[in-house]
Structures are given as structure tokens and as C-alpha cells.
Amino acid sequence: MKANKIKGLLAIGCTCMLIGGCSNSTTINNASDVLFTVGETTVTRGDEYDLVKNANGSTLTIELVRQAIMDEEIGRTEEIQKEAEEQYDSNASSVDNYEESLKEAGYKDKDDYIEKVIIPTIQQEKLLDQYFTDAKEEITKTYKPTIAKILECDTREDAKNALSALQDGKDEATVWDTYSRESANFSNEEIVVSTLMEETLPTYVINTLYSQDEAGIVDEVMTDDESEDGPYYVAILVSKDYDENKEKIQENLTLRNSDQIDNDCLVYYMKKHNLEFHDQEIFDSIRSTNPEYIVNHPELAEEEGQ
Template sequence: MKKIYGILCACALSLTLAGCKDATAGVSDSKKALITVGNTNITKGDVYNVLKGNSGASTALTMTTNTLYELEGIKVDDNMKKRAEKEFQESLKSSEQKEEDFIKNLKSYGIESKEDYFEQYYYPKYKQEALNEKYVNDKKKSVFNTYNPVKGRVLEASSKEKAENALKAVQNGENFESAAKKYGDTTTYSGKEEVYITESSLPQTVFSQMTNVSKNGIISKVIEDTSSGKYYVVQVTEKDTSKFEKDAINTILETSTSLDDTALTYYLEKHKFTIYDIDVYNGIKSANESYIVQD
């Protein structure tokens, strides 16, 4: 598997530009045989055409992200190795498989070892998470402006009456979590202090009021979400992100579904990601237009 990947890398690095606009790339010495089967040669050009085929954009993007990780100093470390081993053993346990049988089955798919499996299955995810964390710390101010983190407590009730009773209770000094147990209807919003961001599952009308209040404290009115028919009681405990920066960053990293693309796009721009072949360009554009940063 590593040998094939090396061949593909070699071909990709041998690109020769055939023009400027709508260019098509090729490989030098394209007729040179890489593999012979009977009287049939599989050439450098054949392998490169496979690279540019249906999976070409995906392969090129995978190679590009691996390069980005290297450029940003992200490598497989001991923590990643331990995490992979732990997840792997948990997976074996849940599927009731023996490790030697699992590895044997992998070989039928061209994966020669457990380490190769980790390289393909676990490490890319961990590296992306590390890149996301680096991005959030590199661009902290703009990230906080985008995700608008706020710390607070939320109680969800099925009726306005319950919510109003809960509001009166907390205004009179009752513990917020106790009020949530007494008047709330879900464990999702149990009154526990949490960090909320733009991508949290909290209804937008509730989140907007949390971020728009001028100071910390209990919001004086019950908030109705007309789309669900639910009612909310909210206490904003902290709006100044400098006072809960670490919690805010962790919530963004754990909650955001857009962070992978945002981080990749940022570092593609930083390192001047440029595509010299129209087929690969169109393939990547079709997969995710935000990755096209050269226009």
C-alpha cells in the first residue's frame, strides 16, 4: 500500500504544465513501465490517469492535507498512538474479534499491518483535530467573533406556566439546577452551567437573547421558541470570553461541524494551494468549492 502511494506521489510531483488557462497536467516519461503483467505494461501515464480519474480529486486533496499537517508541524505523537490503540481495542471488543483475525482480514484489502490501518483510519482524524485546535488558537479573536461563545444556564419547559414558575423560583434565590429538575421537562437543558456557541443545538431565539443582554444575570422574561412550542428560562453567567477562554475553545472544537472546512481553507490560503490541472481543479471544486483558493 505504501509503495503504491509512493508511486502516486512521485507521479503527482512530476506534473508538467501543458498550458495556462484550463491547463492539463501530465507526467514526464509517461510511457515508462512501472508494472508488467505477461506482455502488458502498466506505465507511469496509466497510473497518473488513474490518479486523475474518479478518485483523483480525493487523492490529491488527501495528499495536500497531509502536506499541510507537515507544514504546520502536526505529526503523530505518543498521545495519538495511545488513543488509536485504545479505540482499536475497544472496537475489537465491541465486535468480538481477535486482533490477529482482524489484521488478517485487513491484508485482503491491501493493508499490511495494524500500523498501516492506524495511518489510514485513526491518524488523519487526530491530525485534523490538531489542525483545528491550532487554527482556533492562531485566529482566536476572529473565531470568537464567529462562534460568539457565552456561558450560562438553561431550563426548558413544556408550558409557559411551568417556565414562569421556574423563573420566579430562581429570581427568589432557588438553585437553578434544582428549579430545572422541578419545572423542566428535558435533561438536555438541565440548568447546568455550559458554554453555548452559534452551532449549539440551543434554539436561535434563545441564543440571540443570551448574546444580546448587556450584563450577566437571569433574563427577566420567559423566552418562547415558537418553532417547537417550548419555553426557556436563562441565566447568563459570563459573556467575557477572556474569563472562560479554555472552556470556549474546547466547546468550539467539540461542537462545531464547520471547523474542519474552515481550518483547512485557512491553511490552504496560507500556503498558496494551487492546482495546475483542470480535471483535478473541477473535482476538488465539486467536492468543496471553499478549497479553491487560487482564484
């Protein structure tokens, strides 16, 4: 599906298109068509459009954008259709009158539910997988992921002794057992370190691991610059090879903040497809809630972050 197909998807019953720049409020065909009349009051398709737009227009627009991106990037292949059918059958096998319950929930039938729910879910999962490949540079720059071991000590003296012991080749498990603080957040295990850990690990430790070129022991005792009482950290960089650890990194970052990662993914592909909003009211609404979605005006997101 090419860009013009995305334009078509976004134009159907919503307020978003991918061409040109931001302009005045958009209109719909047949706006004067009457939906119903009560006494002297007549409601048209144009009234319906305005009601939907004003009530939830920006949210609906973004969902249509998301779906258009997934259809463009992932598509609706036979493989996805087969996977969706299998998921449906699995769900239905454990629930009595499953299709009837879907109809009660507002879906026409099995195919309608597969089309509107299961396939988009599968597409979203596959898009996220693709994002962690396509956006390697952006992800590493933002989240600085590494694979490391972190030893957390109560005192600087303990940390110095632990660092010396590791540099002398002492058994790691013994060093951890000897010097790790009782309330330590980390054990002698490899973990994914990233900027999403800044509440439990000083930024300095995260940056130092990411800036180290070769795997091995970090040759310094580290702490939070704003704390005079510790804790103090000793670290071993296991790997900073993104490609080698992509699955671990994806799982960890998504687990730590799935909403942020999903949003990053959406913005990445909005930028790729040079997304622009034509309806001024929708533009203004999205600008106030998610300025990062106005991808042709990145300064808006910067202003929001100040």
C-alpha cells in the first residue's frame, strides 16, 4: 500500500489527511444529507461530523492514523489472517457462545471481530518488532541501553574494596555476597540498563556504561552526584551491542514503560510518512495534548518540554 492509500484511509469518516499542510476546517461530502427530523429540528450528516469531531475527534484521528500506518508497514497478509483465525479459535474454544457474546458487545460476527480487534493487535505487535529494528539509532540515543551487572554498596570504602576484588579476578558471586548492601536493588545478574531506570540508578552510572567502548569492569566507583550518603556503585559492562541484544532490550524497555515505547513507535512512523493534519481544530487539539504528533513542527514538542 502506497502513501496515497494511506490518505484514503485517513479521509474516511474522520478529520485527518496526509497531504499538504495545516489549513482550515475540513468538510465532508453530502454534509446536508438529513439523518433525521424531530419536529422542527433537522440533523444532517454535517451535524453528525461536527459532533464526533468536537467530542472525540483528535483521539479518533490518531487511532485512524495508527491503523493506516500498520496497514502500510505491516499489511494484512495471509499469514496474519491465519494467525488471527487461530487466535479466535483458541479464544472461542474456552468460552461458551463466544460469537454471540461478541454480537452483544457490538460486533457483527466472527469476521468483524477478527478484522477490528485481532488483526490490529497482531499488526501492532509486529510493528513494534519492526520499530526496534528500523529505529535502532533513535532508540540507542534516547535510552542508552547496555547489558551490565550492577553492585550496589553502602559505603565508598566497600565499593572500593569490591572494585579492587573484581579487578584482581576474585569470584564475582563472592564479591557480591561480601559487599552488596542489604537493601540493594540489583543482584549478581545481567540486566538491561537504560534511561528508564533513572529512578533506581543514577544517571551518571547509566551514561558511564553507555560511553564505555569495551566490555569489562568500569574502572571507578560511581554514585549520585546529589547524594553524599551513597549508595555507591560498581559496574561491569557485559555488552553494548544493540543487534546482539535487541530482543532483550525490546522486552525490557516495553516492560518498563509500554505506553512511552508505543508512543515512540507511532511518532517514528508518523515522521517516516511525513504526516500532516488538515483540520485546524484537530491540529489545535492534538497540539495541546500530544505536540509530538505534529511531526512537521518539532518545535512544538520542544516548547511543551520546556
